[in-house]
Amino acid sequence: MTTYTLPNKKGHFGMFGGRFVPETLMKAVLELEQAYDNAKKDASFQAEIDRLLKEYVGRETPLYFAENLSRHAGGANIYLKREDLNHTGAHKINNAIGQALLAVRMGKKKIVAETGAGQHGVATATVCALLNLDCIIFMGEEDIKRQALNVFRMELLGAKVVSVTAGSATLKDAVNEALRYWVANVDDTHYLLGSVMGPHPFPTIVRDFQSVIGKETKEQFQLRNSSLPDAVVACIGGGSNAMGMFYPFIEDEEVSLYGVEAAGQGVDTDYHAASLTKGKPGVLHGALMYLLQNDDGQIQEAHSISAGLDYPGVGPEHSHLKEVGRAKYFSITDEEALDSFQLLSRLEGIIPALESAHAIAYAVKLASEMKYSENIVVCLSGRGDKDVDAVKARLKGGEGK
Amino acid sequence: MNRLEQSFKLLNENNAKAFVPYMMAGDGGLACLVERLVLLEKFGAAAIEVGVPFSDPVADGPTIQSAGIRALENRTTLKGIITELAKAREVVTIPIILMTYLNPIYAYGIDDFARDIQIAGVDGCIIPDLPLEEEDIIAPQLADAQVELIRLVTPATPLERIKEIAGRGKGFLYAVTVKGITGTRNLFDNDLNEFLKAVKMLSPIPVLAGFGISNEDQIKELTKNCDGVVVGSKIVELFEKDKLFEMEKLMSVFKQEAKIV
Numbered sequence: 297m298t299t300y301t302l303p304n305k306k307g308h309f310g311m312f313g314g315r316f317v318p319e320t321l322m323k324a325v326l327e328l329e330q331a332y333d334n335a336k337k338d339a340s341f342q343a344e345i346d347r348l349l350k351e352y353v354g355r356e357t358p359l360y361f362a363e364n365l366s367r368h369a370g371g372a373n374i375y376l377k378r379e380d381l382n383h384t385g386a387h388k389i390n391n392a393i394g395q396a397l398l399a400v401r402m403g404k405k406k407i408v409a410e411t412g413a414g415q416h417g418v419a420t421a422t423v424c425a426l427l428n429l430d431c432i433i434f435m436g437e438e439d440i441k442r443q444a445l446n447v448f449r450m451e452l453l454g455a456k457v458v459s460v461t462a463g464s465a466t467l468k469d470a471v472n473e474a475l476r477y478w479v480a481n482v483d484d485t486h487y488l489l490g491s492v493m494g495p496h497p498f499p500t501i502v503r504d505f506q507s508v509i510g511k512e513t514k515e516q517f518q519l520r521n522s523s524l525p526d527a528v529v530a531c532i533g534g535g536s537n538a539m540g541m542f543y544p545f546i547e548d549e550e551v552s553l554y555g556v557e558a559a560g561q562g563v564d565t566d567y568h569a570a571s572l573t574k575g576k577p578g579v580l581h582g583a584l585m586y587l588l589q590n591d592d593g594q595i596q597e598a599h600s601i602s603a604g605l606d607y608p609g610v611g612p613e614h615s616h617l618k619e620v621g622r623a624k625y626f627s628i629t630d631e632e633a634l635d636s637f638q639l640l641s642r643l644e645g646i647i648p649a650l651e652s653a654h655a656i657a658y659a660v661k662l663a664s665e666m667k668y669s670e671n672i673v674v675c676l677s678g679r680g681d682k683d684v685d686a687v688k689a690r691l692k693g694g695e696g697k
Numbered sequence: 698m699n700r701l702e703q704s705f706k707l708l709n710e711n712n713a714k715a716f717v718p719y720m721m722a723g724d725g726g727l728a729c730l731v732e733r734l735v736l737l738e739k740f741g742a743a744a745i746e747v748g749v750p751f752s753d754p755v756a757d758g759p760t761i762q763s764a765g766i767r768a769l770e771n772r773t774t775l776k777g778i779i780t781e782l783a784k785a786r787e788v789v790t791i792p793i794i795l796m797t798y799l800n801p802i803y804a805y806g807i808d809d810f811a812r813d814i815q816i817a818g819v820d821g822c823i824i825p826d827l828p829l830e831e832e833d834i835i836a837p838q839l840a841d842a843q844v845e846l847i848r849l850v851t852p853a854t855p856l857e858r859i860k861e862i863a864g865r866g867k868g869f870l871y872a873v874t875v876k877g878i879t880g881t882r883n884l885f886d887n888d889l890n891e892f893l894k895a896v897k898m899l900s901p902i903p904v905l906a907g908f909g910i911s912n913e914d915q916i917k918e919l920t921k922n923c924d925g926v927v928v929g930s931k932i933v934e935l936f937e938k939d940k941l942f943e944m945e946k947l948m949s950v951f952k953q954e955a956k957i958v
Contacts, residue, residue, distance in 0.1 A: 315828060316831055318755065318825050319848075319873065320756075323853045462762065476756075479876065479877055482853060579799045580753060580800060581755070584803075593802070594752040
């Protein structure tokens with residue numbers, strides 16, 4: 297077993313990561329690193345997170361053996377880590393709670409965040425309501441249209457949602473605008489970044505707060521089977537639920553780690569979000585990571601039926617895990633995800649988020665190639681209520697053709 | 698002594714301040730780049746910052762963002778810009794400084810970039826998303842190519858850090874005047890003069906103020922405590938609206954001052 301200690305002091309995961317931000321943000325980024333290092337050593341900080349995760353979020357989430365889905369796949373046993381059962385319906389709240397408590401600890405009263413599908417925005421607005429923090433959320437105009445209900449939810453929770461019309465008007469542009477806002481309001485504002493991306497220490501902070509997923513999974517699986525799973529599977533946009541699931545297993549080399557990107561209409565078309573499969577290393581939003589870009593280094597738009605995977609980059613730690621081969625990354629198309637969305641609903645009575653449906657689709661393929669005695673855990677990162685309108689429109693539209 | 702050092706030495710000997718305009722390469726088409734550089738030199742620029750368009754310019758406000766989008770719509774590439782700058786070097790005598798986010802350089806190849814801009818006669822390079830902590834990724838290659846890496850300090854930079862950053866450079870130090878992004882502003886923080894005084898005191902190299910500077914009054918006020926100004930969004934706007942007379946007037950701010958004296 298090798299000991300895994302990344303990132304290094306500069307926030308690098310191998311060649312990836314780092315702090316590629318304007319000088320205006322360096323003080324804030326360095327302060328955040330310091331504050332987080334101190335908080336980690338403070339038992340009362342961790343105790344407060346644990347209390348809120350238990351009493352407010354509803355952790356621990358169950359590890360569920362999906363017998364019907366396993367039988368359908370015809371191979372390995374498939375378990376689901378039920379992050380969809382968290383308060384607000386996804387894993388995003390794990391990180392939002394941790395970072396908001398960190399902001400309070402740093403004396404910051406205002407929170408800015410970006411959101412794609414709206415799940416991180418809702419989680420952030422929720423925690424800000426709980427902790428009485430001002431909350432401003434940047435969201436692409438396209439996503440606001442796609443996820444109108446989540447916009448209303450955020451407003452109901454007291455957040456101000458700002459529409460971003462620049463660029464492709466999706467998650468990437470919302471991050472740009474949130475960063476610009478942070479540059480101008482850095483004294484009293486914490487940027488509550490929602491994924492394992494951005495400048496150091498964000499990828500580490502988000503990973504650590506999300507690693508409750510993998511930690512619980514490991515304990516629950518061991519309690520039940522007195523062993524470790526053979527594989528874990530998670531979907532990847534920026535990569536936070538996957539990193540939270542993978543991290544506690546990184547040193548257990550007998551556990552295979554599989555990340556599932558969005559192939560959109562196919563990785564050989566211009567309409568996908570498969571940064572690790574089709575991208576090249578580059579620098580965006582503060583980190584060196586795999587990016588969808590053209591030959592001139594201009595960032596390309598990502599495409600996926602799932603707004604949460606619609607991002608042209610992928611966290612630096614995933615970029616590193618791909619580079620060293622510790623994790624393997626595959627992609628699933630819109631069509632395959634839609635099929636799995638319906639499959640899981642029918643077989644298990646669980647409507648998954650479209651993001652998570654990508655992980656389900658890959659897990660079913662993988663299970664069919666594995667032995668009956670082997671076990672896979674899939675991170676079911678969120679519930680699908682937010683997607684039923686979009687899926688309905690797509691399926692009914694399909695029937696009309 | 699390189700072109701940048703010579704320019705500042707000359708300004709210093711004449712007790713003059715530097716007006717450094719910023720323009721977005723490819724805004725209006727790459728074909729007019731050389732012509733515009735010649736014009737800016739004629740209007741009295743001490744040096745020129747040439748912006749490279751990027752899809753995700755997080756340090757820039759709406760004016761420069763829009764100019765970048767227009768430039769990208771004109772299919773402007775870093776390679777194309779470097780080719781034009783090589784042509785410009787035959788007719789432009791003042792220093793040329795390339796301002797680009799890191800990713801276009803990374804995609805170009807850092808070694809190739811350093812070599813090619815040296816051949817094209819570029820004197821300096823400003824990379825707004827490259828703080829001190831990460832500059833090893835390119836600083837050695839730029840040093841080998843004798844291209845100055847121009848570093849930035851901001852009102853959010855602690856004094857110790859200002860000292861460290863200032864001590865590394867040779868060309869000039871870029872003092873960002875606001876905690877914020879580029880773009881014209883009417884008001885500045887009251888502490889700005891104090892900030893510039895502190896930077897000037899800590900910096901062994903010339904200090905130029907930039908971000909949000911758009912009129913003569915601001916320029917006169919700011920240059921009491923530094924060696925010159927960088928004017929970006931305003932110049933970009935005047936090029937776009939084709940208000941060249943107004944540009945010439947703005948850029949002659951230091952000449953007018955000299956006449957009054």
